[in-house]
Amino acid sequence: MYSQGLIGADGRTTESEEFLARFQARIDAEEKIEPTDAMPEGYRRTLVRQIGQHAHSEIVGMLPEGNWITRAPSLRRKAALLAKVQDEGGHGLYLYCAAETLGVSREEMTEELLTGKAKYSSIFNYPTLSWADIGIIGWLVDGAAIMNQIPLCRCSYGPYARAMIRVCKEESFHQRQGYELCMSLAFGTPEQKAMVQDALNRWWWPSIMMFGPHDADSQHSDQSMAWKIKRFSNDELRQKFIDATVPQAEYLGLTLPDPDLKWNEEKGGYDHGPIDWSEFWRVVKGQGPMARDRIKARKKAWDEGAWVREAALAHAEKRRARKMAAE
Numbered sequence: 001m002y003s004q005g006l007i008g009a010d011g012r013t014t015e016s017e018e019f020l021a022r023f024q025a026r027i028d029a030e031e032k033i034e035p036t037d038a039m040p041e042g043y044r045r046t047l048v049r050q051i052g053q054h055a056h057s058e059i060v061g062m063l064p065e066g067n068w069i070t071r072a073p074s075l076r077r078k079a080a081l082l083a084k085v086q087d088e089g090g091h092g093l094y095l096y097c098a099a100e101t102l103g104v105s106r107e108e109m110t111e112e113l114l115t116g117k118a119k120y121s122s123i124f125n126y127p128t129l130s131w132a133d134i135g136i137i138g139w140l141v142d143g144a145a146i147m148n149q150i151p152l153c154r155c156s157y158g159p160y161a162r163a164m165i166r167v168c169k170e171e172s173f174h175q176r177q178g179y180e181l182c183m184s185l186a187f188g189t190p191e192q193k194a195m196v197q198d199a200l201n202r203w204w205w206p207s208i209m210m211f212g213p214h215d216a217d218s219q220h221s222d223q224s225m226a227w228k229i230k231r232f233s234n235d236e237l238r239q240k241f242i243d244a245t246v247p248q249a250e251y252l253g254l255t256l257p258d259p260d261l262k263w264n265e266e267k268g269g270y271d272h273g274p275i276d277w278s279e280f281w282r283v284v285k286g287q288g289p290m291a292r293d294r295i296k297a298r299k300k301a302w303d304e305g306a307w308v309r310e311a312a313l314a315h316a317e318k319r320r321a322r323k324m325a326a327e
Ligand code: 3HC
Pocket: 049, 050, 053, 054, 055, 057, 058, 061, 088, 119, 120, 121, 122, 123, 141, 142, 145, 148, 149, 209, 210, 211, 212, 213, 217, 218, 219, 220, 221, 224, 234, 284
């Protein structure tokens, strides 16, 4: 007796209902799934897709901010930005390692990024036009990332959950440095305040799109929530983010660019205006304003790093051979 709807490695349904029920019971009992455990092929593929895309987002996410390192207005700001961008690189590396435990190689994942098969977060396809964008990215983009990623620390797959604990600690620092930067601009000269308001106007809608399509249009949410990969739906996380961010904007004396944003006493949260999903899907499908530049930069880095990867592999092989000879 075989189940319906789940696919095996051969592309057909091959997993017995008994196996799937046993696996689901482990998930329901909050057991962590580890790399050597038996798992449904659909579970493995979902994780490879999500962790791979998450890793790509961290790495591509270094580009918009990296663009401002040489132009940071003070040594203190430069040091913080440099550390933040390096952290994002580290997050990408933990996540690639977590995905590798599922039997996919770094080369395969990179190939999928460079050919457009694997996505990365829509948010990183927008340009950073002013210094205020750096504050807004920390405040909103890292703020949205934390809201989405704290629940991932409880994801059912052990290596992903453990990687996310450190990632979230670092993202909290990123969010605070961003908000602090926005504070100094919002409470600065009228020109500085106008600059941060302009950045907020450009980044607000893309930030709330980061959480993905509405639940009704989210293709993977139901299964990912049943497998406890996701703990909250896209709309639930978006709502939490909006509710946390509105008072922060009010404190700064800034206006969120949504005339329909208002407190709804009954639901205990803010209502917001309609999201432009046509823009979201355009960006997700690779037509974002900076999409071409982002992939071009990643391809250049990958090609130019080939000699480093080859040298590291040759060195590891030499050490292995030496150790074997000595034994
Ligand atoms: N950008 C690009 N693609 C997106 C997206 C977004 N903001 N939101 C959803 N999508 C894609 C999905 O990947 C999926 O496409 P696929 O089938 O080709 O993979 C499709 O739209 C349908 O969306 P679903 O809601 O069904 O997809 P998921 O269940 O995977 O949910 C998600 C999307 C909430 C982003 C989820 O994958 C997730 O939580 N991922 C882990 C966190 C992550 O990747 N965050 C990215 C930002 S990291 C970051 O910001 C770095 C930090 O330093 C700031």
